[in-house]
Amino acid sequence: MAYQALYRQWRPKDFSHMVGQEAIVETLRHQVETGRIPHAYLFCGSRGTGKTSTAKILARAINCEHPKNGDPCGECDTCRQMENEDNLDIIEMDAASNRGIDDARTLRESVKYPPQIGKYKVYIIDEVHMLTKEAFNALLKTLEEPPAHIVFILATTEPQQLPTTILSRCQRFDFGRIPARQILGRLREAADGAGAEATDGALMAIARAAEGGMRDALSILDMCIGYGKKVDEALVQSVLGTSDRAFLFRFSKALAEENAAETIRLIDEMMKGGKEPAAFAKSVSEHLRTMLTAKCCGEAIAEILDLADDTTAEYLRESEHIPTSRLMKMLEAFMQLETELKYMSSPRIGLENTSLKCCLRTSEPDTLAINDRIAELENQISALKDQIAKGVCVAAEAAPAPKEKNTAASAGKKAETSRPAAPVQKTLTPTGRSADETWKEAVRQLQKGEPAIHGMLLMGSYAGSNGTNYLWKANPGFDIIVASLNSAERKKKIEEALTAAAGVPSTFQATDMQSEIKKNEEASDEEYVAGLIETFGAEPVDVVE
Template sequence: MSYVALYRTYRPKTFSEVYGQKVVVQTLQNALKNNKFGHAYIFSGPRGTGKTSIAKIVAKALNCEKAPIADPCGECSVCKGIDKGDVPDIIEIDAASNNGVDEIRDLRDKVKYAPSVGKYKVYIIDEVHMLTTAAFNALLKTLEEPPKYVVFILATTEIHKVPATILSRCQRFDFKNIDSIDIENNIRKIADKENLKITDDAIYAIAQTSEGGMRDALSLLDQVVSFSENEISEEDVYKVSGGLSKRFITELLNYIIDSKPQKALDFLNRVLSEGKDITRMVSDLILALRDILLDKIKDETKYPELKHLSTQRIYAYLDILNNLQQDLKYTTTKRAYLELAILKMINHESINLIELETKIDTLKQQLHNLEDKLNKQPVVEVVKEPVKEKVQEVKQNRKPLVTVKEIEEILNNGDREKRALLKKGWDALKDYDQPLLKGVAELLSEGSLEAVGNNKMLIVYDDFISAHAMLKPDVKEKVLQIINSKSNLIKDYTVLLKPDWLRLKSDYAEQYNVGTTKPKLKPIDLHLYEVFEGETVEEQAKDPLVSFAEEYFGKELVKVEE
């Protein structure tokens, strides 16, 4: 006897064997049990989620000799006949290959004949969205008022392609992707029945790869059984499916985290030479990052080697990979896009900002630990106020040179034309020919003009010293003289440090992209304050936490990592 594929062998024959469609099953069972079954149904949802299987179970339940019944008995002659395909009253039509008006007219002519074996004739039309417009029109009247012994069950993976006139004549059931845990449980049952040796990691990999489709999962299991000679491992699953195993993902992400672009690209070349699918690889990376994120929430360890990966970095990686996933749909140069995405994950400005914030958090934690350690020593004078409160006290006593409100007003009143006009002459500032203004012009050229609004411009600098210098009154006067030398373009300007600008810009974009026309920026410390008398800018440029640590604990105990 010829081999029968696993997904056909273990296709559900009763409602109790159906996985993942609890709401659909319960509704249909109640209708069958109470003899209130309709004349036309449409099942929509992803492939391999049980639409056709449930349609056949419904056909059996309607014609079962014990009807009305919530689940077909599977023992009577009708149930057994339907399972074997010997009952002519259950008509399956593939609309993909029988989509013309002639086929539907033939169906319409045969509908009037009464069932020969059971109580109902059940027409199961698969991929119904493939019917032509003329075929749909030919089906309309019959679908609306069929003979009392006829039931139509239409199945589709693309419900949006089915005309509203058809949908309005049917009861609609939306099938969902089957949960991974349900797929895993079914694979374990089948493995036991088939005496298959398979690891838990391999079962998990099959469930994840199938993306909610039970048929896809069983088809992949079939392939892996043919491929593997001994116990089925996770590596076997990924070799057959073209995906990435945990080992591959861990190695690639470690190269990215450690900022080793050449090793990451060499590794990528090696993986691609094994025939891995790029789209699938991106999907596997996204799923792995999701698992790492869930590990942090649930305190589990699917990826123990990557447990140190910060939540912010995971979100940044996911943003890059999600954008890549969209780009791959519309490009023929997938490999180039993947390579660029990996380089972006290593060097992107958002990643650099995360690294900066991580270092700041580490420094704060080190200072906190130092304070705790010294407080426990009786010979050391105890600081009465926490370092954090001291920092706040200093910041409250200093006048901020720039506020979040100023930035908000500039961005909410943006003048793109004026910004474009100013940007045209920006490169020329380096070669400004007036001796008295040349130094200020060069300083101005080092900044990045990011926005113009309300006759005020926003300039961003990488370093604290330049930013502070630009906010001095005498420098401001010269800057405005340079900018307005030909026409009055700007009345004022303000300055930000680049990390602070990136945070505000991200906050503004997030709100604007969801429809907020005038976003309100979250308050953050912009790090630019007035200089006290007798204090140098260089002294203020030190992080206040470092200054207080040195003051209270002594410079010899404080270590600052760059």
């Protein structure tokens, strides 16, 4: 027997052998059983999702003398005659290759004649959006006054290109991509049927690469079997030109750690392995997308992206260390690279350039990189503030009840009384807590007694203290919380908690970034210098580079 491609061998003969599209199949079965057949169907959907197979089954089912549950019986005279590809009642046309006016005229002539075998003459027109204007007009004329014995099944990947006059006369069915897990089942049958030893991982890799198209999936399997009866993940990757996951994780790690040397070395390794930069860039994009999805959706990625459990765990673990903004930026860069590579004379240089850009982000003047750096600086500043606050608070203990605002005079007084206390001390309040600990304790108490206030405090962070005045700063975008927290009632509750935790009357102030900057500008130089002297002492020092 002549070799037949797998996707032909496994083309479903009836609805019960179809994979996916359950809702469509159910509706069609019902129509066949009740005999309520519209004159024109429109099957839309991406390639390989079963449009043509469904059309062929439907054409036979509506002609069958004794359909079984909406499926053609395969036994009656009509069924048997229609199995012959040359029958005159099922007419298949490919609009992509027969676009001319001749076909339009033939069509108009041909619909006049009744079917020869069954009840209906069925025209299956593939890629119908490719028809010429003349052919559309001929089709439209027929659809306006269809003879009772004619059924059109129009199939297209581009329904938006069809004129509304056609769309409005068809019953439309949208064929979704087939989930990878369903494709996997059919691949397993096909592999076993062909006597191939295929691993689950290999078949899953094929199912994912097919992106919801059964025909593509079976064609890839066919190619793999062409190399031998053993089909494993490595073979699939080499047939598809994709890279294995372990390598991709090493690559994304190098990017995240800004390890330019390792990145370039990995690209070299990839090239020496005989892979194409374009295929690799696509793999990296998919890999980064999966990481990003893992960050946003957590364990749900297993279902969304059809991943095995161990793969899901790996993605969740690895994506934890890279900020979302960086992943987005890296993904953007690689997606752009995919487009640009088509026009590049030296794809490797393009790949290296994009990879290095991802690594050397800190010197790049784009907003995401700047945001990254701001976030890092904010962390450093808040850590520094903590330390400074501790230094200043030492004075607070020595000068009791400084409830008034921290003026230049009081700062001066503090400086006087606490000159020897330059080293940062931890014990500050009568309760023996540092400012930090006081804040934490107050927040703990608020969490118990005032959950609403506690919730608001979570939308910002502790920003240090000046003596007994504790500062809180709203996170970017949460400035609206500031006024709420400063309202007399809430402020009082917070201050009570702070006072209890500190053992001295304490105050609270919520700020946003803007007002804090302003406040710092307003602070007098004198106070600033006093603060410096207090912390570092008054001796002149030489700055050594």
